Amino acid sequence: MIELSAQEKAWVSLIFEKLDKKLGRSAVNLKDTFPFIAENGKYNDMLKEDVTWWTNGFFGGMMWLMYNETHKEEYKIAAERQEELLDRAFEVYDGLHHDVGFMWGLTAKANYALTGNKKSRVRALHAANFLSARANIRGKYIKAWPNKDYTIVDSLMNIPLLYWASREIKDDRYTYVALMHADSVLKHHLRPDGSVVHIAVHNTQKDEVTETLAGQGYRVGSAWSRGQSWAVYGFALSHIHTGEKRYLDAAIKAADYFIKEAAKSDYKVLTDFCQPKDVDYIDTSAAVCAACGIIEICKATGDKSYLDAALKILHALECDLDFSEENESILQNCMISYGHGKQLHHIYADFFLCEAILKLKNSDFLIW
Ligand code: GLY
Numbered sequence: 001m002i003e004l005s006a007q008e009k010a011w012v013s014l015i016f017e018k019l020d021k022k023l024g025r026s027a028v029n030l031k032d033t034f035p036f037i038a039e040n041g042k043y044n045d046m047l048k049e050d051v052t053w054w055t056n057g058f059f060g061g062m063m064w065l066m067y068n069e070t071h072k073e074e075y076k077i078a079a080e081r082q083e084e085l086l087d088r089a090f091e092v093y094d095g096l097h098h099d100v101g102f103m104w105g106l107t108a109k110a111n112y113a114l115t116g117n118k119k120s121r122v123r124a125l126h127a128a129n130f131l132s133a134r135a136n137i138r139g140k141y142i143k144a145w146p147n148k149d150y151t152i153v154d155s156l157m158n159i160p161l162l163y164w165a166s167r168e169i170k171d172d173r174y175t176y177v178a179l180m181h182a183d184s185v186l187k188h189h190l191r192p193d194g195s196v197v198h199i200a201v202h203n204t205q206k207d208e209v210t211e212t213l214a215g216q217g218y219r220v221g222s223a224w225s226r227g228q229s230w231a232v233y234g235f236a237l238s239h240i241h242t243g244e245k246r247y248l249d250a251a252i253k254a255a256d257y258f259i260k261e262a263a264k265s266d267y268k269v270l271t272d273f274c275q276p277k278d279v280d281y282i283d284t285s286a287a288v289c290a291a292c293g294i295i296e297i298c299k300a301t302g303d304k305s306y307l308d309a310a311l312k313i314l315h316a317l318e319c320d321l322d323f324s325e326e327n328e329s330i331l332q333n334c335m336i337s338y339g340h341g342k343q344l345h346h347i348y349a350d351f352f353l354c355e356a357i358l359k360l361k362n363s364d365f366l367i368w
Contacts, residue, residue, distance in 0.1 A: 002295065002362055008311060012360045016069075018323045019354055022330060023066050024074060026059075030328065031078035034085065035059050038329035038345040041322075051088045054099035058351040060086070061106025061367055065354050068114055068365045076115075083107040083120060090126065098134055098144045100127040101158025106351075109164060110367050121168070128165035131158060132177045140207040141184040142177065149202045152215065153189045153227045155181065156234020160368040163241035175242075182238045186250050189231065194257030195223035195273070196231040216337030222274035224338065225286035228258050233293030237368050239300060248300055255297055258290050259309045267316035271335045281341070284320045285334040287313050288352035295359045314356060321353075 004012065026035075034056040035043035046053040060082030067075035086107055089096065104127035111120035134143045142159070144152045162178035188209045189197045198215030202208070217224030235251035238244070261273040269290070271281035291310040298306035320332045329345035331353050336346070355367070 002299070002307060002360055004360060008360075011315075012357055015321075016357050016361060018321075019330070019357060020066065020070060020072075022323050022325075023062065023350075023354070024072065025325070026328065027063055027066075027072075027074040027078040030059060031063075031081045032085070034082070035328070035347050037347075038327070041327035041329070043328050043347075047085060047088075050095070051086075052092055052095040052097070054097065054102055055347055056086060056089065057082075057103040057106040058347045061110060062347075062351045062354050064106070064110040064114060065351075065358055065363075065365070065367060069358060069361070069363055079107065079111065083111055083123070087123070090123075095146075096130060097146070098131060098142055098152075098155050098158055100131050101161040103127065105158070105161040105164075106367055109161060113367075114365070124161065125165055125168065128161050128174055132162055132165075132174050135177045135180065136202070136204060137180075138206060139184075139202045139204050140180050141202055142181040144199075149204050150213075151181075151184060151188065151200045151202060153185060153196050153198055153234070154230045156185055156238065157230055157368070159234075160237050160241055163238075178238070179242065179244075182235075182247060185231075186235075186246065190250055190254060194253040196227050196254060198224050198227040214338075216339070218272035218275045218338045222272050223257070223261070224272050225258070225261075225269050225283050226271075226289065228254060228273070229286040229290035229293065232258055232290045233296070236293045236296040236300070240296065240366065240368075248297070251293060251297055252301070255290070255294050255306065255309075259294070259313075262287070262290075262309075262313060262316075267312045269313065269316075272338045275338065281335055281338065281343070282333055283335045284317055284331050285346055285349035285352065287317055288331065288349055288356050291356045292352055292359060295356065310356070317353075 034046035036046045060079045063075045063079035108120040108123035111117050141151045144150045159178040162174035166175040188200045197212045199213035200209045201211040214220045231254040235247045239247035269287040271283045291313045294306050294310040331349040333343045334346040334349045
């Protein structure tokens with residue numbers, strides 16, 4: 001249970017009201033597309049560009065979050081439409097990757113959780129099967145992409161689908177794969193100072209990493225902030241699903257690093273915490289995702305300093321919010337990667353903003 005001051009409660013209600021107004025319009029206008037990047041206020045459509053794209057579940061997931069809170073029919077209609085469109089990715093198959101948890105966990109699994117839809121349950125189980133089949137049992141990890149023996153820290157957000165699938169079919173086989181992978185990420189991605197490696201290159205024959213890569217961060221050995229946020233929230237989710245204390249400890253370690261670094265720039269989250277001093281790139285998507293994980297840490301530990309930190313991170317985003325009708329997106333100034341070098345909006349920023357606000361409203365629906 002999150003307890004807020006009267007002032008914070010009023011702020012959360014105000015932001016939620018604005019989210020509902022804007023997303024109610026999006027539910028109607030965007031339901032037949034997979035929105036990803038908004039530039040000059042207009043979204044592109046990944047349904048036309050790449051149906052297997054990793055972000056194609058976020059808009060549907062956000063619709064379920066809003067439906068659960070408001071019970072407004074337009075959100076349900078949009079979420080169901082998104083799930084139906086996503087079937088085309090199963091049909092394509094080639095090009096699918098470890099991010100199927102983002103895709104079907106936030107759509108089909110959410111639908112089943114909220115409505116009991118049996119067809120959605122089967123879709124989510126197919127996705128879990130696909131994800132667990134990517135496991136390299138010798139190397140003890142789940143492979144991120146085809147043809148490369150890489151793990152990426154982002155993967156922590158996909159494995160909740162496996163914990164769920166095991167519970168659903170009453171068989172531990174998916175959980176074994178998820179635990180194996182979470183332990184690999186803990187061992188190979190979380191550094192002693194709490195920062196995380198984005199990409200680890202694995203020996204395919206044994207539990208060994210041969211090299212780490214900068215991935216979407218600034219350089220090898222740096223701390224890409226969205227990767228850091230995947231670790232904060234991802235480990236927190238593994239703790240919620242398994243009760244294993246080592247994952248909570250890992251989430252806390254990653255969160256403490258995140259909060260310490262964010263505090264250095266007044267809680268404006270830089271794209272990479274190690275970027276050169278004269279570069280002012282920020283990533284608001286990292287901020288909102290981390291805030292979700294930090295709120296979960298507060299709930300798990302009862303330590304209110306984590307709630308204070310999450311609120312500071314969220315308040316620092318106020319000037320990045322656009323609730324106008326002209327702009328289809330809300331939270332501005334995300335960054336795909338340090339190398340991309342462009343501040344844009346990405347759909348998952350709005351998803352995690354919505355999720356963070358709902359956590360502060362004490363919504364009891366965990367979509368992961
Ligand atoms: N690799 C997924 C991301 O951009 O965070």
